[in-house]
Amino acid sequence: MVEVNIQNVWKYYGKTxxxxxxxxxxxxxxxxxxxxxxxxxxxxTLRMLAGLEHxxxxxIFFGDLRVNQLPPKERDxxxxxxxxxxxxxxxxxxxxxxxxxxxxxxxxxxDKRVRRAAELLQIEMLLDRKPMQLSGGQKQRTAIGxxxxxxxxxxxxxxxxxxxxxxxxxxxxGELKHLQRRLETTTIYVTHDQLExxxxxxxxxxxxxxxxxxxxxxxxxxxxxANEWVAGFVGEPxxxxxxxxxxxxxxxxxxxxxxxxxxxxDAQRRLLEEKGAEAEVRLGVRPxxxxxxxxxxxxxxxxxxxxxxEPLGGDMIVEVQLGADRITVKTKIGPSANLDEPCTIAxxxxxxxxxAASNGIAYF
Amino acid sequence: MASREIAQYPSASRRVFGVVTILxxxxxxxxxxxxxxxxxxxxxxxxLDAFQxxxxxxxxxxxxxxxxxxxxxxxxxxxxxxNFGTYLGNSLIASLGSAGISVVLGSMAAYSLSRLxxxxxxxxxxxxxxxxxxxxxxxxxxxxxxxxxxxLIGTLPGLxxxxxxxxxxxxxxxxxGFFDNVPYAIxxxxxxxxxxxxxxxxMILPLVAPGIGAFLVLCVLFGxxxxxxxxxxxxxxxxxxxxxxxxxxxxxNIQWGSIMAAGAVTTVPMLFLGVLIRRYLVAGLTMGAVxx
Ligand SMILES: Nc1ncnc2c1ncn2[C@@H]1O[C@H](COP(=O)(O)OP(=O)(O)OP(=O)(O)O)[C@@H](O)[C@H]1O
Ligand SMILES: [Mg+2]
Numbered sequence: 001m002v003e004v005n006i007q008n009v010w011k012y013y014g015k016t017x018x019x020x021x022x023x024x025x026x027x028x029x030x031x032x033x034x035x036x037x038x039x040x041x042x043x044x045t046l047r048m049l050a051g052l053e054h055x056x057x058x059x060i061f062f063g064d065l066r067v068n069q070l071p072p073k074e075r076d077x078x079x080x081x082x083x084x085x086x087x088x089x090x091x092x093x094x095x096x097x098x099x100x101x102x103x104x105x106x107x108x109x110x111d112k113r114v115r116r117a118a119e120l121l122q123i124e125m126l127l128d129r130k131p132m133q134l135s136g137g138q139k140q141r142t143a144i145g146x147x148x149x150x151x152x153x154x155x156x157x158x159x160x161x162x163x164x165x166x167x168x169x170x171x172x173x174g175e176l177k178h179l180q181r182r183l184e185t186t187t188i189y190v191t192h193d194q195l196e197x198x199x200x201x202x203x204x205x206x207x208x209x210x211x212x213x214x215x216x217x218x219x220x221x222x223x224x225x226a227n228e229w230v231a232g233f234v235g236e237p238x239x240x241x242x243x244x245x246x247x248x249x250x251x252x253x254x255x256x257x258x259x260x261x262x263x264x265x266d267a268q269r270r271l272l273e274e275k276g277a278e279a280e281v282r283l284g285v286r287p288x289x290x291x292x293x294x295x296x297x298x299x300x301x302x303x304x305x306x307x308x309x310e311p312l313g314g315d316m317i318v319e320v321q322l323g324a325d326r327i328t329v330k331t332k333i334g335p336s337a338n339l340d341e342p343c344t345i346a347x348x349x350x351x352x353x354x355x356a357a358s359n360g361i362a363y364f
Numbered sequence: 365m366a367s368r369e370i371a372q373y374p375s376a377s378r379r380v381f382g383v384v385t386i387l388x389x390x391x392x393x394x395x396x397x398x399x400x401x402x403x404x405x406x407x408x409x410x411x412l413d414a415f416q417x418x419x420x421x422x423x424x425x426x427x428x429x430x431x432x433x434x435x436x437x438x439x440x441x442x443x444x445x446x447n448f449g450t451y452l453g454n455s456l457i458a459s460l461g462s463a464g465i466s467v468v469l470g471s472m473a474a475y476s477l478s479r480l481x482x483x484x485x486x487x488x489x490x491x492x493x494x495x496x497x498x499x500x501x502x503x504x505x506x507x508x509x510x511x512x513x514x515x516l517i518g519t520l521p522g523l524x525x526x527x528x529x530x531x532x533x534x535x536x537x538x539x540x541g542f543f544d545n546v547p548y549a550i551x552x553x554x555x556x557x558x559x560x561x562x563x564x565x566x567m568i569l570p571l572v573a574p575g576i577g578a579f580l581v582l583c584v585l586f587g588x589x590x591x592x593x594x595x596x597x598x599x600x601x602x603x604x605x606x607x608x609x610x611x612x613x614x615x616x617n618i619q620w621g622s623i624m625a626a627g628a629v630t631t632v633p634m635l636f637l638g639v640l641i642r643r644y645l646v647a648g649l650t651m652g653a654v655x656x
Contacts, residue, residue, distance in 0.1 A: 052552050072555040079556040085549035089570050099557040146557065156556075 002063040002153045002186055003028045004049065009058035011044045011210075018044040020210040022058070026203070029184045031177070033201035035191060037233070041210040042190040043082060046156050049188060050079050062153060078147035079156040084139045086131040086146075092118075093127040096145045103150070117145040120175065137164045141172075148179060155180070155187040162193065173199055194234050198222065206230050228360035231284050231353055237317060240290075240327040242283045243357065246272070255283055255354070259323040260302045262347055268354070271364045277356070281363070284353035287330040291346040292318055294337050300344035306337040320345060400631065407624035408434045414620060438625035446622070448608060452629060455604040457520055458594070459587030462527035467580050469528075470535025471572075475565060477536065478543035479551075489540075495533045500592055511597055518600030526597050527587045535579060542575035543568075577641055588634060605630045 004026040011019035019041040026032040034042045047053035049060060051072040060067050067075050078099065086095050093114055100110045118124045121141040131139055144160050161172045177200045180187045191197055197204045198218045206213045206221060214226040225231035231239045244255040244262075253269045255262045262283075264272070293300050307319040307326055311333055318329045320343065329345060337343065354363045372378075406414045413432035418425025442448040477489055507526065508517070516522030550571075551564040559567065588605075595607040609626040612619045 050552075050556055052555070071560070072552075073558050073560055076558075077556060079553070081549055081553060083547075083549060085547070085553035087550060087553070087567065098554070102558040102563070143553075146553075 001029065001184070002065075003061075004032075004154060004186055004188065005061040006045070006049075007059045007061070009045070009048065009060060010056045011041065011048060011053065012056045013044075018210055019048075022212055024205055024212065024215065026186055026188055029186055030202040031180050031187045031189065031200060033189045033191060033197035033204045034207060035194060035197040035204050035234075036207035037192055040207045042192070042207060043158055045207075046079070046158050046188065046190050049154070050077055050156050051075050076153040077156055078150060078152040078154075080140075080143050080147045080158060080160040082158040082162070084131070084143045086139055086142055088131050091128050091130055092123060092134070092142050092145075095131070095142055096149050099146060099150050105150075113149045114145070117149045120148075120179070121145050137168055140164060144172075144176075148183075151183060151185065153186065155185050155189075157187065157189040159191055160189075161196070162191070169196075176200065194236065198234070206233065208233070224364075225284075225353065225362055227362055228282055228284065228355040231355070231362070235286055237287045237328045237330060239284045239286050239353070240325075241355075242285070242322075242325055242327070244281050244283045246277060246279050246281055255281065255352075257283070257323070257325075259304070259325075260347075262349055262352070265349055268349070268364055272354070275363050277354070277363050278358060280357035282355040282357050282360070284355060285327070285347055286351070287317070287328045289348050289351040290327070290329045290331075291348070292320070292329045292331045292343060293345075294334065294341065294343050296342035296344075298344045300346035302345050302347075304343055304345055306341045306343050307339065309336045311336065318343075402429075403624050403627045403631070405429065405432075407438055407621065407628045408432075408436065409621070410435055410437075411621055414624075438621040439629075441619075441622055442625050442629065446608075446612075448605070448626065448629065451603055451605050451608040454520060454523075454598070454602050455588055455630075456633070458523045458527060458598070458602065458604060459584045459590075461520070461524040462531055462587045463580050463583035465524065465528050466531035466535045466583050467539075467576055470532055470539050470579075471576060473532075473536045474539035474543050477540050479548065492533045493537045496530070496537075500530070504592065504596060508596060517597060518602055520598075520602045523594060523598045523602045523604070526593045527583075527590065531583045531586055535583065538579050538582075539572070539576065542572045546571045581637060581641055584637065585634065588630075 004024075006022050006024040009019060009022045010017070022045060024032075024045075034045060036042050044053060048055050051067065051070060051074075055068050062075065072079075087098065090098070096114045096117060097110050100113060105113075114127070115124065118127055121144060123138060123141050123145065126134060126138055126142075131142065134142065140160060140163055144157075147155060147157075157176075160176070161169050164172060173196060176189075180200075189196070189201065198221075201218060203215065204218055204221050205215045208229055214221060214230045216224070221230065221234055225234065228241065232241065242257055244257045247254045247256050251263075252266065253264045253272060255264060291300055294306070296303070302322070305321045307321045310317040310319075314333055316331055316333045318331060318337070320327050320329055321340075322345075355361065356363065409432045416428050416432075418428050473492075477485065507529070511517050511522050511526070514522075516525065546568050550568055551561075554564040554567040555561065590604070591606040591610070594602070594604040595610075598604060599607070605626065609623060609630065612623050612626060
């Protein structure tokens with residue numbers, strides 16, 4: 001219900017810097033995922049939004065309201081904690097009812113809302129239990145329930161479904177996204193799981209070592225990663241990187257690797273010229289954009305050797321030895337191959353990425 | 365989460381250990397309960413009966429310990445002639461008063477020490493606990509001088525203050541441990557739910573209540589059983605039960621019956637207190653269960 005605006009925010013813990021000059025905007029009623037590996041400052045950011053952590057420098061606005069000096073109570077947020085933080089001496093029902101009781105909601109209304117949330121989270125039968133008697137996943141759902149019983153200005157989720165089993169996690173992804181759409185509440189969702197970020201969020205902020213790497217829609221992040229780090233972090237299996245040299249010939253630009261030469265498209269050539277690309281680059285190619293055929297001389301342009309094949313039911317991951325480099329290829333299921341069996345692969349020039357070797361910034 | 369039933373498997377050594385445990389407990393019960401039993405019995409006996417003891421080794425004669433005409437004259441003597449009612453009241457007011465003040469102030473201090481970071485916190489904490497390192501007698505004389513100049517000698521407020529001086533640092537030290545045991549995230553969650561800092565503290569109070577209750581009892585016991593402070597700082601207007609009981613030992617005439625009765629009067633209230641808060645005492649020891 002409000003736009004959240006983070007401006008030049010820094011967070012220090014003593015001398016350690018957890019968040020560096022963060023600028024981030026979460027539009028009204030949209031779903032923002034903050035994605036990054038462990039220790040990148042995601043929780044710190046969220047806790048500053050909640051008012052649990054002092055903001056070392058910079059400003060946070062909810063709409064036009066600067067909230068730096070406001071305690072959590074006055075920010076009208078609901079937060080789900082990484083480690084549940086349930087009230088151990090209260091039942092599941094009382095845990096979920098607490099935010100409503102603090103707002104003097106009447107009894108019938110409390111009962112109605114708690115039961116509705118419990119039903120949504122499939123924990124109706126646990127309402128009389130204490131947190132001690134719950135499994136990890138049940139605790140986590142109780143914690144989510146405590147947040148969704150009321151309608152706050154902003155939802156803050158800190159890895160709310162990280163501890164659930166895969167099936168329930170997939171189910172909860174859908175439920176949470178649906179819930180967010182239905183309640184139309186500004187939501188900021190912290191996760192280290194790119195699948196969650198990609199599938200749920202309107203916008204993703206990718207963070208690494210306290211620094212915002214890229215902000216964009218899931219498709220922007222996936223298709224146009226801003227740098228090598230983002231490209232490598234987002235996507236499963238991760239993108240392959242190969243050291244190449246650019247050679248400019250009469251007929252265009254070619255990326256040269258000891259094992260192959262790849263001619264770039266005209267559009268790519270123009271982008272490289274615009275950005276004044278250096279000769280040394282890193283070629284990024286996603287596993288599912290590489291064509292693969294087993295057998296020597298099987299027709300694709302580049303000869304390589306199989307390192308290992310990993311069948312995944314309908315698909316197959318093939319690790320391919322390409323000179324000194326090893327790359328991952330994702331292909332339709334086929335017969336397994338043994339170590340060092342020959343194969344051929346091909347790259348789709350239109351779907352590769354090039355990054356500056358010096359600083360990892362993307363050319364395209 | 366794992367249940368708290370411990371899986372046990374029978375073995376020879378476990379059986380032997382079980383027998384040894386029972387023997388030890390039996391001996392321990394005899395050791396601790398027998399003196400109490402003799403005290404209670406003797407307090408209802410006439411002086412002559414009280415000294416009817418069986419000869420050493422005469423186990424059949426144990427029965428003579430239990431054959432007597434019960435009399436309440438010692439109790440009548442204590443309360444009607446010797447003013448023990450007042451002393452009992454003094455004991456109660458001084459020990460409960462000091463325990464209450466210590467626990468309330470101690471909880472507040474312990475909460476801040478546990479939850480807040482400020483410069484010199486560790487030094488402050490060490491200083492607080494170091495005040496308990498000096499033996500009581502070492503500070504008694506200066507304390508007496510101070511109290512005299514403030515006209516606190518022989519008054520109940522003076523005695524309460526003296527006990528609090530000793531209870532408070534201990535309370536802060538112990539209670540900080542209880543607060544440390546409660547994850548801060550619980551308060552954070554409560555604040556995100558929309559409570560103020562104070563309401564968040566109220567939210568975790570039930571979690572530390574067993575600890576606070578257990579410690580309250582320790583403070584009461586300290587005041588209740590104290591002899592030194594009461595005989596020096598309380599002497600005159602604020603005499604409590606222990607010095608009053610000692611007063612029954614006179615050079616010419618040791619009033620055994622009354623001493624036993626006074627002992628019973630001193631013991632019984634604390635026994636009741638113990639039974640009353642037993643649940644809390646046990647819960648206080650299992651505080652670890654709060655952790656998620
Ligand atoms: N209270 C604290 N005191 C000191 N350093 C801290 C504190 N909290 C976090 N840090 C440090 O700040 C950095 C960011 O921590 P943060 O908790 O925000 O990471 P995160 O992205 O949430 O990681 P995770 O995915 O593991 O939860 C880390 O390097 C961490 O060690
Ligand atoms: Mg975190």
